[in-house]
Amino acid sequence: MDTKTLFSGMALAFGAYSAFAISDAFSKLLDGSLDPFEVAFFGGVFGFLILPFIRKSNESYLDVVRPKLRGMWLLRAVCVFVATAASVEAFMLLSMPEALSITFLMPLFVTILSVVLLREKVTFWAWLAVVLGFTGVLIVLRPGMRPLNLGHLCALLAACANAGSVIAYRIASKETVRLSLFGSSLMGALVGNGLLMLAHATWPSNTKIWFYLFGYGSLAALGQLCMMLATARAPANRVALPQYSQMAWGVALSYFLFKQPLDRWTFVGIAVLTASGLLNWIRQRIRYEKMAMKERLERFKARKVAKKTALSTR
Secondary structure, three states, X not given: OOHHHHHHHHHHHHHHHHHHHHHHHHHHHOOOOOOHHHHHHHHHHHHXXXXXXXXXXOOOHHHHHOOOOHHHHHHHHHHHHHHHHHHHHHHHHOOHHHHXXXXXXXXXXXXXXXXXXXXXXXXXXXXXXXXXXXXXXXHHHOEOOEOOOHHHHXXXXXXXXXXXXXXXXXXXXXXXXXXXXXXXXXXXHHHHHHHHHOOOOOOXXXXXXXXXXXXXXXXXXXXXXXXXXXXXXXXXXXHHHHHHHHHHHHHHHHHHOOOOOOOHHHHHHHHHHHHHHHHHHHHHHHHHHHHHHHHHHHHHHHHHHHHHHHHHOO
Protein backbone atom coordinates (compact mmCIF):
# COMPACT_ATOMS: atom_id res chain seq x y z
CA MET A 1 0.00 0.00 0.00
CA ASP A 2 1.47 3.37 -1.04
CA THR A 3 1.81 6.27 1.39
CA LYS A 4 -0.62 8.52 -0.49
CA THR A 5 -3.45 5.98 -0.29
CA LEU A 6 -2.76 5.31 3.40
CA PHE A 7 -2.75 9.04 4.15
CA SER A 8 -6.05 9.57 2.35
CA GLY A 9 -7.58 6.68 4.34
CA MET A 10 -6.41 8.16 7.64
CA ALA A 11 -7.68 11.61 6.61
CA LEU A 12 -11.09 10.16 5.79
CA ALA A 13 -11.16 8.39 9.18
CA PHE A 14 -10.41 11.67 10.97
CA GLY A 15 -13.19 13.27 8.95
CA ALA A 16 -15.60 10.48 9.89
CA TYR A 17 -14.99 10.77 13.62
CA SER A 18 -15.21 14.57 13.43
CA ALA A 19 -18.59 14.24 11.70
CA PHE A 20 -19.79 11.80 14.37
CA ALA A 21 -18.74 14.13 17.20
CA ILE A 22 -20.42 17.20 15.70
CA SER A 23 -23.51 15.10 14.93
CA ASP A 24 -23.69 14.16 18.63
CA ALA A 25 -23.40 17.85 19.52
CA PHE A 26 -26.42 18.62 17.31
CA SER A 27 -28.44 15.95 19.13
CA LYS A 28 -27.44 17.53 22.44
CA LEU A 29 -28.58 20.96 21.17
CA LEU A 30 -32.06 19.46 20.65
CA ASP A 31 -32.43 18.65 24.36
CA GLY A 32 -35.84 19.91 25.50
CA SER A 33 -37.07 20.61 21.96
CA LEU A 34 -38.04 17.12 20.78
CA ASP A 35 -38.48 13.63 22.17
CA PRO A 36 -35.20 11.62 21.87
CA PHE A 37 -36.96 8.96 19.79
CA GLU A 38 -38.13 11.62 17.37
CA VAL A 39 -34.60 13.00 17.05
CA ALA A 40 -33.27 9.51 16.29
CA PHE A 41 -36.10 8.97 13.78
CA PHE A 42 -35.27 12.12 11.81
CA GLY A 43 -31.62 11.13 11.96
CA GLY A 44 -32.60 7.98 10.07
CA VAL A 45 -34.64 10.03 7.58
CA PHE A 46 -31.70 12.30 6.74
CA GLY A 47 -29.46 9.22 6.66
CA PHE A 48 -31.05 8.31 3.32
CA LEU A 49 -28.94 11.10 1.82
CA ILE A 50 -25.99 8.72 1.78
CA LEU A 51 -27.64 6.07 -0.41
CA PRO A 52 -26.79 7.60 -3.83
CA PHE A 53 -23.11 7.69 -2.81
CA ILE A 54 -22.85 4.00 -1.87
CA ARG A 55 -25.20 2.49 -4.46
CA LYS A 56 -23.50 0.55 -7.24
CA SER A 57 -24.84 0.76 -10.79
CA ASN A 58 -26.15 -2.82 -10.65
CA GLU A 59 -27.97 -2.35 -7.33
CA SER A 60 -31.58 -1.36 -6.75
CA TYR A 61 -32.76 0.89 -3.93
CA LEU A 62 -35.11 -1.94 -2.99
CA ASP A 63 -32.04 -3.89 -1.87
CA VAL A 64 -32.20 -1.78 1.31
CA VAL A 65 -35.07 -3.99 2.52
CA ARG A 66 -34.35 -7.29 0.74
CA PRO A 67 -31.12 -8.73 2.14
CA LYS A 68 -29.83 -12.23 1.53
CA LEU A 69 -29.09 -12.85 5.22
CA ARG A 70 -32.38 -11.75 6.78
CA GLY A 71 -31.61 -12.85 10.33
CA MET A 72 -28.41 -10.80 10.57
CA TRP A 73 -30.11 -7.87 8.81
CA LEU A 74 -32.86 -7.89 11.44
CA LEU A 75 -30.41 -8.25 14.33
CA ARG A 76 -28.33 -5.34 13.07
CA ALA A 77 -31.48 -3.23 12.57
CA VAL A 78 -32.56 -3.86 16.17
CA CYS A 79 -29.06 -3.08 17.50
CA VAL A 80 -28.84 0.18 15.53
CA PHE A 81 -32.31 1.20 16.71
CA VAL A 82 -31.36 0.66 20.36
CA ALA A 83 -27.98 2.37 19.88
CA THR A 84 -29.42 5.49 18.22
CA ALA A 85 -32.24 5.95 20.70
CA ALA A 86 -30.00 5.36 23.72
CA SER A 87 -27.12 7.52 22.49
CA VAL A 88 -29.39 10.51 21.75
CA GLU A 89 -30.80 10.31 25.28
CA ALA A 90 -27.28 9.92 26.73
CA PHE A 91 -25.88 12.98 24.96
CA MET A 92 -28.90 15.02 26.03
CA LEU A 93 -28.41 14.13 29.71
CA LEU A 94 -24.61 13.99 30.03
CA SER A 95 -21.62 16.08 29.08
CA MET A 96 -20.08 14.95 25.79
CA PRO A 97 -16.83 13.57 27.30
CA GLU A 98 -18.82 11.60 29.86
CA ALA A 99 -21.15 10.08 27.26
CA LEU A 100 -18.27 9.35 24.86
CA SER A 101 -16.18 7.69 27.58
CA ILE A 102 -18.95 5.17 28.28
CA THR A 103 -19.60 4.49 24.60
CA PHE A 104 -15.87 3.74 24.28
CA LEU A 105 -16.62 0.58 26.29
CA MET A 106 -17.82 -0.92 23.01
CA PRO A 107 -14.45 -2.69 22.35
CA LEU A 108 -14.83 -4.51 25.69
CA PHE A 109 -18.25 -5.83 24.71
CA VAL A 110 -17.08 -6.67 21.18
CA THR A 111 -14.17 -8.66 22.63
CA ILE A 112 -16.44 -10.60 25.00
CA LEU A 113 -19.03 -11.32 22.28
CA SER A 114 -16.29 -12.34 19.85
CA VAL A 115 -15.08 -14.97 22.32
CA VAL A 116 -18.57 -16.21 23.26
CA LEU A 117 -20.34 -16.12 19.89
CA LEU A 118 -17.60 -16.25 17.25
CA ARG A 119 -15.10 -18.41 19.18
CA GLU A 120 -12.33 -15.98 18.30
CA LYS A 121 -9.01 -16.11 20.13
CA VAL A 122 -8.12 -12.93 22.02
CA THR A 123 -4.54 -12.27 23.09
CA PHE A 124 -3.34 -11.06 26.47
CA TRP A 125 -2.49 -7.65 25.01
CA ALA A 126 -6.00 -7.25 23.61
CA TRP A 127 -7.50 -7.98 27.04
CA LEU A 128 -5.01 -5.56 28.62
CA ALA A 129 -6.11 -2.78 26.25
CA VAL A 130 -9.76 -3.51 27.07
CA VAL A 131 -9.15 -3.48 30.85
CA LEU A 132 -7.18 -0.23 30.54
CA GLY A 133 -10.07 1.34 28.64
CA PHE A 134 -12.54 0.18 31.29
CA THR A 135 -10.32 1.69 34.00
CA GLY A 136 -10.33 5.00 32.13
CA VAL A 137 -14.14 4.98 32.06
CA LEU A 138 -14.26 4.30 35.83
CA ILE A 139 -11.94 7.26 36.45
CA VAL A 140 -14.17 9.55 34.37
CA LEU A 141 -17.39 8.39 36.05
CA ARG A 142 -16.09 7.70 39.59
CA PRO A 143 -19.15 5.64 40.63
CA GLY A 144 -19.87 5.94 44.33
CA MET A 145 -18.29 9.39 44.48
CA ARG A 146 -20.83 11.04 42.15
CA PRO A 147 -24.45 10.19 41.30
CA LEU A 148 -25.22 8.15 38.18
CA ASN A 149 -28.42 8.76 36.25
CA LEU A 150 -30.45 7.59 33.26
CA GLY A 151 -27.93 9.15 30.88
CA HIS A 152 -25.16 6.83 32.09
CA LEU A 153 -27.42 3.80 31.66
CA CYS A 154 -28.37 4.91 28.14
CA ALA A 155 -24.71 5.40 27.16
CA LEU A 156 -23.91 1.90 28.46
CA LEU A 157 -26.87 0.49 26.53
CA ALA A 158 -25.67 2.27 23.37
CA ALA A 159 -22.20 0.72 23.78
CA CYS A 160 -23.71 -2.77 24.15
CA ALA A 161 -25.98 -2.28 21.14
CA ASN A 162 -23.14 -0.97 18.98
CA ALA A 163 -21.08 -4.02 19.94
CA GLY A 164 -23.96 -6.29 18.91
CA SER A 165 -24.15 -4.42 15.61
CA VAL A 166 -20.44 -5.00 14.98
CA ILE A 167 -20.80 -8.74 15.65
CA ALA A 168 -23.85 -8.93 13.36
CA TYR A 169 -21.88 -7.10 10.69
CA ARG A 170 -19.01 -9.59 10.98
CA ILE A 171 -21.35 -12.56 10.68
CA ALA A 172 -23.09 -10.92 7.71
CA SER A 173 -19.82 -10.15 5.95
CA LYS A 174 -20.83 -12.51 3.11
CA GLU A 175 -23.60 -10.08 2.18
CA THR A 176 -22.38 -8.71 -1.15
CA VAL A 177 -24.91 -5.89 -1.65
CA ARG A 178 -23.73 -2.74 0.14
CA LEU A 179 -27.21 -1.21 0.17
CA SER A 180 -28.48 -4.21 2.14
CA LEU A 181 -25.68 -3.89 4.69
CA PHE A 182 -26.32 -0.19 5.16
CA GLY A 183 -30.10 -0.53 4.88
CA SER A 184 -30.43 -2.29 8.20
CA SER A 185 -28.91 0.76 9.92
CA LEU A 186 -31.46 3.07 8.30
CA MET A 187 -34.53 0.91 8.75
CA GLY A 188 -33.75 0.06 12.36
CA ALA A 189 -33.59 3.75 13.31
CA LEU A 190 -36.66 4.62 11.24
CA VAL A 191 -39.06 1.86 12.25
CA GLY A 192 -38.06 1.40 15.89
CA ASN A 193 -37.79 5.07 16.80
CA GLY A 194 -40.77 5.92 14.58
CA LEU A 195 -43.04 3.61 16.56
CA LEU A 196 -41.79 4.80 19.96
CA MET A 197 -42.08 8.48 19.12
CA LEU A 198 -45.79 8.28 18.22
CA ALA A 199 -46.97 8.85 21.80
CA HIS A 200 -44.98 12.08 22.23
CA ALA A 201 -44.26 13.27 18.68
CA THR A 202 -44.50 17.00 17.94
CA TRP A 203 -43.80 18.64 14.60
CA PRO A 204 -40.53 20.66 14.73
CA SER A 205 -41.69 24.19 15.40
CA ASN A 206 -39.01 26.38 13.83
CA THR A 207 -36.16 26.57 11.35
CA LYS A 208 -33.51 26.24 14.05
CA ILE A 209 -34.81 22.83 15.15
CA TRP A 210 -34.93 21.65 11.54
CA PHE A 211 -31.35 22.82 11.08
CA TYR A 212 -30.23 20.89 14.18
CA LEU A 213 -32.06 17.77 12.95
CA PHE A 214 -30.47 18.07 9.52
CA GLY A 215 -27.05 18.55 11.11
CA TYR A 216 -27.50 15.50 13.32
CA GLY A 217 -28.74 13.16 10.59
CA SER A 218 -26.66 14.34 7.63
CA LEU A 219 -23.38 14.43 9.56
CA ALA A 220 -23.99 10.95 10.95
CA ALA A 221 -24.58 9.76 7.37
CA LEU A 222 -21.49 11.61 6.15
CA GLY A 223 -19.46 9.94 8.89
CA GLN A 224 -20.67 6.52 7.74
CA LEU A 225 -19.71 7.33 4.14
CA CYS A 226 -16.24 8.56 5.14
CA MET A 227 -15.72 5.44 7.26
CA MET A 228 -16.64 3.15 4.36
CA LEU A 229 -14.19 5.00 2.08
CA ALA A 230 -11.48 4.99 4.76
CA THR A 231 -11.64 1.23 5.32
CA ALA A 232 -11.25 0.74 1.56
CA ARG A 233 -7.97 2.70 1.61
CA ALA A 234 -6.30 1.82 4.92
CA PRO A 235 -6.03 -1.22 7.24
CA ALA A 236 -8.58 -1.46 10.04
CA ASN A 237 -5.98 -0.81 12.75
CA ARG A 238 -5.01 2.50 11.13
CA VAL A 239 -8.64 3.54 10.65
CA ALA A 240 -9.47 2.78 14.30
CA LEU A 241 -6.71 4.98 15.74
CA PRO A 242 -8.35 8.37 14.92
CA GLN A 243 -11.42 7.33 16.94
CA TYR A 244 -9.85 8.95 19.98
CA SER A 245 -9.89 12.31 18.19
CA GLN A 246 -13.64 12.09 18.83
CA MET A 247 -12.91 12.58 22.52
CA ALA A 248 -10.90 15.73 21.75
CA TRP A 249 -13.91 17.05 19.83
CA GLY A 250 -16.13 16.13 22.78
CA VAL A 251 -13.95 18.04 25.26
CA ALA A 252 -13.74 21.10 23.00
CA LEU A 253 -17.47 21.19 22.22
CA SER A 254 -18.39 20.57 25.86
CA TYR A 255 -16.23 23.47 27.05
CA PHE A 256 -16.77 26.07 24.30
CA LEU A 257 -20.30 25.30 23.06
CA PHE A 258 -22.08 23.92 26.12
CA LYS A 259 -20.01 25.75 28.78
CA GLN A 260 -19.45 22.58 30.81
CA PRO A 261 -16.02 22.72 32.53
CA LEU A 262 -14.20 19.45 33.19
CA ASP A 263 -12.27 18.50 36.34
CA ARG A 264 -8.76 17.04 36.44
CA TRP A 265 -9.95 13.46 37.02
CA THR A 266 -11.97 13.58 33.81
CA PHE A 267 -8.79 14.50 31.91
CA VAL A 268 -6.91 11.67 33.68
CA GLY A 269 -9.60 9.20 32.65
CA ILE A 270 -9.51 10.47 29.06
CA ALA A 271 -5.71 10.03 29.04
CA VAL A 272 -6.08 6.41 30.22
CA LEU A 273 -8.73 5.77 27.56
CA THR A 274 -6.44 7.18 24.89
CA ALA A 275 -3.56 5.01 26.16
CA SER A 276 -5.74 1.92 25.79
CA GLY A 277 -6.47 2.88 22.19
CA LEU A 278 -2.79 3.41 21.44
CA LEU A 279 -1.92 0.06 23.01
CA ASN A 280 -4.52 -1.66 20.85
CA TRP A 281 -3.23 0.13 17.72
CA ILE A 282 0.41 -0.82 18.45
CA ARG A 283 -0.65 -4.43 19.04
CA GLN A 284 -2.51 -4.55 15.73
CA ARG A 285 0.37 -2.91 13.88
CA ILE A 286 2.90 -5.46 15.21
CA ARG A 287 0.51 -8.26 14.29
CA TYR A 288 0.05 -7.03 10.73
CA GLU A 289 3.79 -6.47 10.29
CA LYS A 290 4.50 -10.05 11.45
CA MET A 291 1.89 -11.38 9.03
CA ALA A 292 3.37 -9.29 6.19
CA MET A 293 6.90 -10.48 7.02
CA LYS A 294 5.74 -14.11 7.09
CA GLU A 295 4.02 -13.66 3.73
CA ARG A 296 7.15 -12.11 2.18
CA LEU A 297 9.28 -14.95 3.55
CA GLU A 298 6.94 -17.56 2.08
CA ARG A 299 7.00 -15.81 -1.30
CA PHE A 300 10.81 -15.68 -1.19
CA LYS A 301 11.00 -19.42 -0.40
CA ALA A 302 8.54 -20.19 -3.19
CA ARG A 303 10.60 -18.21 -5.71
CA LYS A 304 13.77 -19.93 -4.51
CA VAL A 305 12.22 -23.39 -4.93
CA ALA A 306 10.86 -22.45 -8.36
CA LYS A 307 14.28 -21.19 -9.46
CA LYS A 308 15.98 -24.37 -8.21
CA THR A 309 13.41 -26.52 -9.99
CA ALA A 310 13.91 -24.58 -13.24
CA LEU A 311 17.69 -25.06 -13.05
CA SER A 312 17.39 -28.78 -12.38
CA THR A 313 15.17 -29.36 -15.42
CA ARG A 314 17.66 -27.79 -17.85
